Amino acid sequence: MKIPYISKKNLDDLDIPFIFERLQLFSPYGEKLKKGLTPYNRHQRPELEKCFDQLEATIDLLLNRRVDLLTLKGYLKEIKLLDHTFDRIAEREVLSMTELFEIKQLVRVMDHIRQSQIALHWHRQIKAFDILDVSEIIRLLDPEQTGVQAFHIYSNYSLKLYEIRKALEKVDVDIKLRQKELIEQLVSESFPVTQHGDLKVMAGNSDLIQRVKSDSRFVYKSDIPMYSVFTVRQETSLITEKQRLLLEEEQEEYEVRSQLTLALMAYLETIVSNTESIAQIDMLIAKAQFSVAFHCVRPVISEAGEVEIEEGRHLKVAYSLEKVGKHFTPINVSLKKSVTLITGANMGGKTVSLKMIGQVVSLAQYGFYVPCKTLRMPLFDFIFVSVGDFQSIDMGLSTFGGEIVEIEQAIKRSEEYGLILIDELARGTNPLEGFAISKALIEFLRNQLSKAVITTHFDGLTAVEETVHYQVKGLSDVDLTLIREKIEAEGAALLHEYMDYQLMEVSSMKEIPKEAIRISELMGLDTRIVNRAKEILGGSNDE
Incomplete structure (x- = not known):
């Protein structure tokens, strides 16, 4: 078993947790890095000097480009821990809509951080932890380049999906048209049907209630105080067709999510590498702020x-x-x-x-x-x-x-x-x-x-x-x-x-020196005892 550089108890003895707790980390990956911090050993002096070089450059940015650097750090608050989703991608498990939305949000924030790094000349200053280009992933998850934050399975992901949705639009139009024709027909027959297809009948109007109940074109809806509410029955064949199309749409959307998951596998290394860089960026800025605040x-x-x-x-x-x-x-x-x-x-x-x-x-x-x-x-x-x-x-x-x-x-x-x-x-x-x-x-x-x-x-x-x-x-x-x-x-x-x-x-x-004698004297111990103690010690600390 490898012997640690310092035990947890000794870290506590030296009050190191007090210092770690004061690192202002914004991202879950930064927090994860802090929990796993390990010291540099005697054979890692070049790596430690490089770490100090990076921290020195970050402090310089904090002092001279404070607003820009803290703008970059502000984006870290938007980062979510998606390691479980990364594992699911690696295992080719089809991502849900929520997971695809979270990946889209993550790469969008990564792009903001990358743009901030470019503005700060980060690569020239820090020489490490550059966020890799994620523009292709953004285009994958936003093919119409709408720029909206929400994730949507666009019709242009699949020709079949496009055709299903066009058919659904046509069925919806046919349903509305058929309902409109039916409402007009019922109105002509003296049924007071609203344009939305509802019919409210007062509880005392037994004749109208009887007419409605005996007419197959109506379906009972509900009772409200003093009224019974009916609605116009939609055409069964059109509703059946719509349900069939919705099922096909759901199946095709699953296929699209499956294809997107496979496509994301090709970018997984880039995404994971960026989260590792984000952890280091978060830690560097936190160390820089700590160094300035505590004059280190x-x-x-x-x-x-x-x-x-x-x-x-x-x-x-x-x-x-x-x-x-x-x-x-x-x-x-x-x-x-x-x-x-x-x-x-x-x-x-x-x-x-x-x-x-x-x-x-x-x-x-x-x-x-x-x-x-x-x-x-x-x-x-x-x-x-x-x-x-x-x-x-x-x-x-x-x-x-x-x-x-x-x-x-x-x-x-x-x-x-x-x-x-x-x-x-x-x-x-x-x-x-x-x-x-x-x-x-x-x-x-x-x-x-x-x-x-x-x-x-x-x-x-x-x-x-x-x-x-x-x-x-x-x-x-x-x-x-x-x-x-x-x-x-x-x-x-x-x-x-x-x-x-x-x-x-x-x-x-x-x-x-016998400071205990001085302290006892200051605390008011009887002078006879103090003087005797001095005698016993041979006059130590006695002026």
Whole structure:
């Protein structure tokens, strides 16, 4: 079984669905493409660069030919998913009138999209996903070139159908003529028949009712208040002839639909190819709109092993902050070695930094522009994320046990070129054993091909050689007295406004800052307890 680049759970962990949900796709084929999106692998760099070239050109069209491009996109709303009909054509199953109408509508919209592409010089700009000419299919389904949207089986599809319909017209004329003659005759005999052949007789007019009932030229129709209604009987031979012709017309129309279905088989490849192009067009424009709306940039794909992120943003967090009038502090980070450690307080932003790294890297490999100022990265074979509660009731595992089961899957692939992201390693077990397991894992990963980013609050792990250490700034540069006063006045939620989530590269030997002491102090913990905690830690974080 082929191992995925990233699991569904890890996609959720990195909030990728939040991004996919914000792609404004208009066509069912675009939605279908989104559901089946797969990342580019390490051997598909040329294909990924081509994807970025196409997206760059589409963004250029969006910025400089916005109205024309959105007009093209507007046509995508008219596209219907007709895969079942395509299958029926391929199986030579005779299409219904509704199906032929839907095919006619589809190719008509395809022609509009093609004309829009011509106006946009799409082929020169994008160099892909051109809608193929469908004019012959339009002529097939609209042979009289009426331009009407409805589908009709025209008489010129078949000489026999033409002759049947001419005969039907003659029968209808004969029926009307015979009825007119009969009405005139009945009127001359003092029957008050209307020109439409109806005769209303008052309930009390027994003589007239008796005359009508005894006359075979009348047929009872209905009763209405105070009246009985009769109608003139149509000539049986003409009605029989009309029914015979209608049956022949239905049979011949079936033959015509059968021939049209066979004719459409010759164009099926063109139609299906166009739906595939429509999906790509829809996706390209949606990606372009997303890139502009969220200020995303083109990633630089490099053969070098480093991942360099300048002013990276975690889109979901940034979006949530902007909704309440706050600003996400961009993060700079460079993964230069096999293992990078991120330290900081539990609420200091380590997890956000970890997820941001995974989010921008995976987006790039899915062919998206990324929410950074710059991103330079290699392509990875896989991304693994360990974040959140791994407790498994079904397997009888604790949080720690579930975490180890997950991490072992990444270890098995560490000889591949992957990106392994682990948040608070061994947080579900006792500190001494957790430290030992964490250090052993870091020492193992530093010699592997994969890159690993690990957040931790264990002292001593950053001393492992051949690792890079980043520290979240947190509350290191703030006036604690001022913040304490504001928290007392406005509440603890204010603390996040003063937390600096930027990463600083520091010496691997530097002790992990005890932000928990600062936070406890700010939250109003008894000063006697805070001071004793500082003493126990040997004065750490004590000014």
